[in-house]
Amino acid sequence: MFNLxxxxxxxxxxxxxxxxxxxxxASTALATPAQLIESGFWEQEVQSGDLPPVAxxxxxxxxxxxxxxxxxxxxxQGGTLxxxxxxxxxxxxxxxxxxxxxxxxxxxxxxQPDILLDFEVEDNRRFTLKLRPGHRWSxxxxxxxxxxxxxxxxxxxxxxxxxxxxxxxxxxxxxxxTVSFPDETTIIYEWAAPNPSFLHSLAQASPPFIYRPxxxxxxxxxxxxxxxxxxxxxxxxxxxxxxxxxxxxxxMYKFDNHELPTLQPWINATSGKKIRHLFVRNPYYxxxxxxxxxxxxxxxxxxxxxxxxxxxAKTNAGEADLQARGLGFxxxxxxxxxxxxxxxxxxxxxxxxxxxxxxxxxxxNVNDDQWRQVLRDTRVRRALSVAINRAGINKALYFKLAKPxxxxxxEASPFFDPALREAWAQYDPELANQLLDQAGLSERDxxxxxxxxxxxxxxxxxxxxxxxxxxxNALQIISDDWRDVGVKLVMRPLDRDILRNxxxxxxxxxxxxxxxxxxxxxxxTSPAYLAPTDQVFLSWPxxxxxxxxxxxxxxxxxxxxxxxxxxxxxxxxxxxxxxxxTKVWQEMLKIHADEVYAIxxxxxxxxxxxxxxxxxxxxxxxxxxxxPGAHFGIYRPDEFFFEDGKG
Amino acid sequence: MEILRYAIYRFGTMLLTLLVVSVxxxxxxxxxxxxxxxxxxxxxxASGQSSGVDKAEFLRKEYxxxxxxxxQYMIWMGFMPGPHGFSGMIQGNFGWSFEFDRPVxxxxxxxxxxxxxxxxxxxxxxxxxALPLGVLAAARSRTWVDYTSAFVGYLGLxxxxxxxxxxxxxxxxxxxxxxxxxxxxxxYEGEPMTWEKVKSILIHLIVPTFVIGTSGASxxxxxxxxxxxxxxxxxxxxxxxxxxxxxxxxxxKYPLRVxxxxxxxxxxxxxxxxxxxxxxxxxVLGLQTIGPTLLTALKTQDMFLSGxxxxxxxxxxxxxxxxxxxxxxxxxxxxxxxxxxx
Numbered sequence: 009m010f011n012l013x014x015x016x017x018x019x020x021x022x023x024x025x026x027x028x029x030x031x032x033x034a035s036t037a038l039a040t041p042a043q044l045i046e047s048g049f050w051e052q053e054v055q056s057g058d059l060p061p062v063a064x065x066x067x068x069x070x071x072x073x074x075x076x077x078x079x080x081x082x083x084x085q086g087g088t089l090x091x092x093x094x095x096x097x098x099x100x101x102x103x104x105x106x107x108x109x110x111x112x113x114x115x116x117x118x119x120q121p122d123i124l125l126d127f128e129v130e131d132n133r134r135f136t137l138k139l140r141p142g143h144r145w146s147x148x149x150x151x152x153x154x155x156x157x158x159x160x161x162x163x164x165x166x167x168x169x170x171x172x173x174x175x176x177x178x179x180x181x182x183x184x185x186t187v188s189f190p191d192e193t194t195i196i197y198e199w200a201a202p203n204p205s206f207l208h209s210l211a212q213a214s215p216p217f218i219y220r221p222x223x224x225x226x227x228x229x230x231x232x233x234x235x236x237x238x239x240x241x242x243x244x245x246x247x248x249x250x251x252x253x254x255x256x257x258x259x260m261y262k263f264d265n266h267e268l269p270t271l272q273p274w275i276n277a278t279s280g281k282k283i284r285h286l287f288v289r290n291p292y293y294x295x296x297x298x299x300x301x302x303x304x305x306x307x308x309x310x311x312x313x314x315x316x317x318x319x320x321a322k323t324n325a326g327e328a329d330l331q332a333r334g335l336g337f338x339x340x341x342x343x344x345x346x347x348x349x350x351x352x353x354x355x356x357x358x359x360x361x362x363x364x365x366x367x368x369x370x371x372x373n374v375n376d377d378q379w380r381q382v383l384r385d386t387r388v389r390r391a392l393s394v395a396i397n398r399a400g401i402n403k404a405l406y407f408k409l410a411k412p413x414x415x416x417x418x419e420a421s422p423f424f425d426p427a428l429r430e431a432w433a434q435y436d437p438e439l440a441n442q443l444l445d446q447a448g449l450s451e452r453d454x455x456x457x458x459x460x461x462x463x464x465x466x467x468x469x470x471x472x473x474x475x476x477x478x479x480x481n482a483l484q485i486i487s488d489d490w491r492d493v494g495v496k497l498v499m500r501p502l503d504r505d506i507l508r509n510x511x512x513x514x515x516x517x518x519x520x521x522x523x524x525x526x527x528x529x530x531x532x533t534s535p536a537y538l539a540p541t542d543q544v545f546l547s548w549p550x551x552x553x554x555x556x557x558x559x560x561x562x563x564x565x566x567x568x569x570x571x572x573x574x575x576x577x578x579x580x581x582x583x584x585x586x587x588x589x590t591k592v593w594q595e596m597l598k599i600h601a602d603e604v605y606a607i608x609x610x611x612x613x614x615x616x617x618x619x620x621x622x623x624x625x626x627x628x629x630x631x632x633x634x635x636p637g638a639h640f641g642i643y644r645p646d647e648f649f650f651e652d653g654k655g
Numbered sequence: 656m657e658i659l660r661y662a663i664y665r666f667g668t669m670l671l672t673l674l675v676v677s678v679x680x681x682x683x684x685x686x687x688x689x690x691x692x693x694x695x696x697x698x699x700x701a702s703g704q705s706s707g708v709d710k711a712e713f714l715r716k717e718y719x720x721x722x723x724x725x726x727q728y729m730i731w732m733g734f735m736p737g738p739h740g741f742s743g744m745i746q747g748n749f750g751w752s753f754e755f756d757r758p759v760x761x762x763x764x765x766x767x768x769x770x771x772x773x774x775x776x777x778x779x780x781x782x783x784x785a786l787p788l789g790v791l792a793a794a795r796s797r798t799w800v801d802y803t804s805a806f807v808g809y810l811g812l813x814x815x816x817x818x819x820x821x822x823x824x825x826x827x828x829x830x831x832x833x834x835x836x837x838x839x840x841x842x843y844e845g846e847p848m849t850w851e852k853v854k855s856i857l858i859h860l861i862v863p864t865f866v867i868g869t870s871g872a873s874x875x876x877x878x879x880x881x882x883x884x885x886x887x888x889x890x891x892x893x894x895x896x897x898x899x900x901x902x903x904x905x906x907x908k909y910p911l912r913v914x915x916x917x918x919x920x921x922x923x924x925x926x927x928x929x930x931x932x933x934x935x936x937x938x939v940l941g942l943q944t945i946g947p948t949l950l951t952a953l954k955t956q957d958m959f960l961s962g963x964x965x966x967x968x969x970x971x972x973x974x975x976x977x978x979x980x981x982x983x984x985x986x987x988x989x990x991x992x993x994x995x996x997x
Contacts, residue, residue: 095951096755170709171716214707246758247751248739252717255710256756264756281755283943284841315941318836321821325828325835503954505694506687512697513688544700 044300047085049307050291059291060148062302067140069125070296073303075647080625082297083305085289086653089329089623091309094316099276099285100214100263101333102309106272107641108294110137110210110218115627115643117420117530117636119211123271123294125193131584132202139193144292145269149223153189158222160187162229163258168251177209177216204581205534213638217260221269228254273304273646285311295646305649326351329620329655330648332358332632332639337406338477340616352621357409357614361633364415364523364608365406366482368392368470372605373550373563375514378462382449383517384567389604391443392468393432395493400435401482402610415608416597418527420631423593429611431601440493449494458494467496471510472520474501479520482609512549519546523608526635529593531586533636538596539577540565547605569599622651658984665980669973676969677744677962681728684958684965690720691753691956718751718959731962744966750959754951759963762948769838770930770944773867776860777933778925780868781875788872789879794906796884808873817939820866824940827862834859836941863940867933875918882914923979927971930964 053059112122128136143151226232274287287309295303319334324346343355370383398412413429451459458466487497543552553562580592615632729735733743742748749759792801827833843852934946952961
């Protein structure tokens with residue numbers, strides 16, 4: 009272990025040494041803790057002069073965390089956290105867990121400045137971002153507005169690097185912002201029309217990084233680099249152009265270039281693709297606890313890439329200190345068994361952030377005329393919904409631990425209303441039969457299956473991504489429920505990408521996916537995903553395409569409630585008060601509950617989170633959500649620590 | 656001379672076959688709608704991440720995925736200049752893997768020897784188990800030896816590999832402290848070969864070898880048993896026994912050699928199996944062989960990577976059959992290449 013650590017550090021300090029240390033004296037601002045404590049991990053490097061002392065490494069105004077005020081314990085530095093992922097590209101999870109963002113959410117989903125010292129917003133059009141003076145990249149380069157300028161001028165708007173021009177998420181009504189950089193620590197983004205989602209998009213699990221380490225990347229940019237050296241580098245990397253090289257090296261989210269400086273709490277210290285990736289503490293990280301200990305508490309993170317099916321077995325064998333990824337509801341028994349067999353971990357059951365664990369999406373844009381007409385009939389969708397015995401599914405598949413109900417937001421959202429969860433979610437085959445009869449599907453064949461108006465039997469083909477056993481089990485149960493009301497369900501497992509492409513092209517009649525990704529909307533969350541704005545809501549692929557392409561492909565929404573959803577979304581965009589926004593949200597959720605665009609089955613299924621007995625500050629109750637939440641991100645893994653710093 | 660002429664002729668047809676195979680592979684990989692990058696863009700949009708989209712758009716242009724399919728094929732093979740001049744398979748550029756974000760040659764090169772290692776171990780296991788058991792079962796046919804070995808063999812064949820693997824992992828870890836998954840302790844990855852590393856690999860090989868081997872062994876056992884029983888009924892066997900030849904020597908001297916003939920012909924299939932064998936088992940056990948890579952590449956439509964691996968396997972199959980054909984000619988005087996009757 010010892011030699012490993014030193015070789016790691018040479019890797020990391022190599023980058024630190026890369027530039028001359030010309031440090032401005034850190035003026036101890038009011039907020040700094042009286043005494044910053046040097047980390048044991050970097051002690052040697054500091055003593056040998058390879059690394060400046062901690063007081064010079066943190067920004068002049070670090071972000072100070074009072075853990076006791078948060079109801080957590082002050083920790084000690086040290087230890088190695090073991091965790092597992094299932095694909096080699098999942099090392100990006102360290103950027104998700106690390107969750108250092110310009111502005112990020114806290115545990116109550118409120119936006120707080122994080123990397124930024126502060127931000128100012130003027131009527132959602134003009135955003136002034138203030139950086140922390142003296143903030144540095146993980147290799148010691150100063151982090152200033154020049155890094156934002158480099159990205160905006162030399163990356164986003166460079167047609168060789170981005171053939172399609174500046175990215176879409178910065179366009180409001182097609183117009184790009186004007187961006188200015190008045191001084192070293194100020195960046196101003198200004199749009200003509202309001203862009204209320206701008207700061208929130210920066211707080212995502214996978215945020216758009218509107219800055220790049222310019223000092224490092226300029227050596228790969230044709231406008232700055234020495235042409236001969238650059239040609240050599242391009243050749244060496246076996247790519248075809250300097251643009252390809254630059255695009256390969258500047259992935260701040262992919263985290264796959266260990267030489268790329270970062271602002272995250274842990275730096276990638278493993279080059280290339282390995283089975284085990286090591287991440288070491290960022291000596292320049294901007295967060296400090298109020299006792300003067302620089303975060304993160306944990307020195308190194310070891311991330312091992314294992315086959316998906318083995319995560320539970322390996323966790324059960326005690327090989328992970330913190331693990332939720334790759335574990336699902338069905339693994340809880342084996343995890344509990346490991347506990348009772350004396351493994352040194354606990355299994356917490358967290359909530360789940362998606363609006364529904366399983367939801368069936370009838371495709372309102374299916375190519376088959378007859379089916380399209382049938383599925384567009386609200387009565388049919390309601391019938392299919394009330395024909396399902398959700399309590400039975402919850403009992404059979406989730407040991408009654410999930411919450412049966414229609415698809416709507418979760419309790420943690422201010423818009424939660426129990427009536428919406430119960431809407432058309434009761435088990436009532438009687439009613440389902442009535443509704444289907446009213447919808448003109450009363451003819452049945454000799455097997456008792458209803459006939460479509462054109463005489464074909466009512467066989468609804470439901471396609472799945474074929475990734476989750478629980479979906480297939482649920483559909484088995486539903487196929488019996490639906491048979492009772494004269495509808496035959498045919499299940500077709502496909503592959504994720506193929507399923508999407510089939511839905512987008514209108515081939516699929518109905519598909520299964522999770523409910524809305526974000527089941528925890530707050531007043532500031534844009535309700536765009538409730539309106540037909542995007543093909544990824546699998547019930548209206550063509551309406552979504554129509555909006556996404558400005559009417560080039562797809563179809564305009566031609567059902568009144570869907571049009572109303574569009575209007576409401578625009579109303580939200582134009583809204584100025586939280587009151588109006590809340591009203592909009594409530595009405596949109598009500599439309600979804602009435603219209604049953606997606607048939608939700610159960611919500612809030614527990615997500616097992618395995619935590620080592622020595623690991624502290626991990627909340628026993630939390631929500632495992634991608635956005636907002638960044639999985640562990642909003643719970644700040646940089647504040648987790650090992651008892652006595654040994655792990 | 657006859658053989659040389661034949662070999663040259665075979666080589667010519669081989670190249671043609673490869674060309675046809677390459678077209679087929681390319682078409683089949685591109686049959687599902689969409690391509691890796693458009694799927695990735697859909698995926699990014701689905702999870703509300705707009706930040707990666709521009710990168711994907713760049714790659715589409717860089718690797719000519721925005722062009723018609725036939726042009727993509729020509730560029731891939733190197734018959735036509737791409738956005739940056741000629742660079743395809745013929746020029747020795749095997750393309751780029753989008754999924755792993757590295758050159759294809761690197762990915763394949765790394766996992767190649769591990770793949771061969773796992774499959775060689777499995778093949779050895781199969782031979783070591785199946786040969787003696789098959790012969791025994793034939794020699795003692797319709798006795799408890801025969802039935803037990805058949806029962807064990809069928810059990811191995813019938814148990815789903817992944818289930819067997821998980822059971823073995825769980826109990827192996829519990830009672831013998833065997834590692835779960837992988838082919839070596841990650842600490843040894845990329846390190847030079849040492850005795851410690853070899854030991855680590857061997858320990859990690861126990862479960863996979865057993866799992867892959869059990870299913871193969873029983874099939875081979877039954878075939879050998881059937882072939883042997885055919886031979887054992889022949890008059891020369893009775894003659895030999897009547898003349899007082901020791902049964903064990905008699906068994907191995909003639910019947911076994913004849914029964915073994917089909918296995919020589921199988922050598923041709925061994926070569927591609929070294930690369931493409933045991934894909935699913937590798938996926939379940941988390942072995943760093945080419946199998947899981949190929950499966951991922953096929954699922955995500957990472958066409959350059961999957962295309963290359965499939966081409967490689969096709970090439971090996973052709974070489975393998977060629978070798979076994981030539982070998983058979985040399986071994987068995989009864990086989991002759993007749994001039995084609997016109």
